[in-house]
Amino acid sequence: TPTVGVLALQGDVREHLHALETVGLRGVPVRRERELDAVEALVIPGGESTTIDKLLRAFDLFGPVQARLRAGMPAYGSCAGMILLADRVLDGIDGQQTLGGVDVTVRRNAFGRQVDSFETDLTIDGIDEPLHAVFIRAPWVEEVGPAARVVGRVESGPAAGRIVAVRQGPLLVTSFHPEVTGDVRVHELFGRIVRESL
Numbered sequence: 001t002p003t004v005g006v007l008a009l010q011g012d013v014r015e016h017l018h019a020l021e022t023v024g025l026r027g028v029p030v031r032r033e034r035e036l037d038a039v040e041a042l043v044i045p046g047g048e049s050t051t052i053d054k055l056l057r058a059f060d061l062f063g064p065v066q067a068r069l070r071a072g073m074p075a076y077g078s079c080a081g082m083i084l085l086a087d088r089v090l091d092g093i094d095g096q097q098t099l100g101g102v103d104v105t106v107r108r109n110a111f112g113r114q115v116d117s118f119e120t121d122l123t124i125d126g127i128d129e130p131l132h133a134v135f136i137r138a139p140w141v142e143e144v145g146p147a148a149r150v151v152g153r154v155e156s157g158p159a160a161g162r163i164v165a166v167r168q169g170p171l172l173v174t175s176f177h178p179e180v181t182g183d184v185r186v187h188e189l190f191g192r193i194v195r196e197s198l
């Protein structure tokens with residue numbers, strides 16, 4: 001059974017651990033470098049990307065997580081986690097930096113000008129039936145570089161067409177929060193990505 005860490009500095013850690021266990025992965029919280037060393041993959045939860053960025057540095061985890069990502073560790077980032085895994089960020093605070101890995105430009109709090117938080121059904125490439133996506137002050141993906149592949153878009157409403165899920169090799173990012181709905185199919189998809197890459 002692959003061991004998947006959940007970065008446990010801030011955000012909805014418990015929900016991700018629960019979803020990972022539900023799809024047959026071993027989920028463990030990661031707060032220290034030695035805990036990172038013990039995992040085969042990492043989930044970066046939603047929360048506040050600027051806070052998680054600061055805490056990554058305060059816990060001496062920024063460099064080690066970035067090094068693991070560069071070495072090919074599979075990772076799934078939801079919402080703030082998507083921002084942290086993006087190579088470029090717009091509307092970041094004070095020159096906010098990211099871990100990077102996914103060749104996209106994300107815009108923080110992008111839906112805010114239309115609706116702060118909302119829910120909609122959408123289809124994700126790799127998941128057969130539509131899923132219910134919950135967006136909370138979410139980013140969207142504004143530009144996608146050649147290395148990344150769009151796997152999901154908003155399908156209706158004022159934000160129709162906006163890119164909200166992207167895959168690049170062993171990295172998966174979504175603007176929305178699958179861990180709050182009880183639908184574990186995004187975690188199941190990530191589990192397949194983890195098992196393929198081991």
Ligand code: GLN
Binds near residue numbers: 079
């Ligand atoms: N707006 C938050 C950020 O910029 C993300 C919100 C979330 O993760 N739910 O990090």
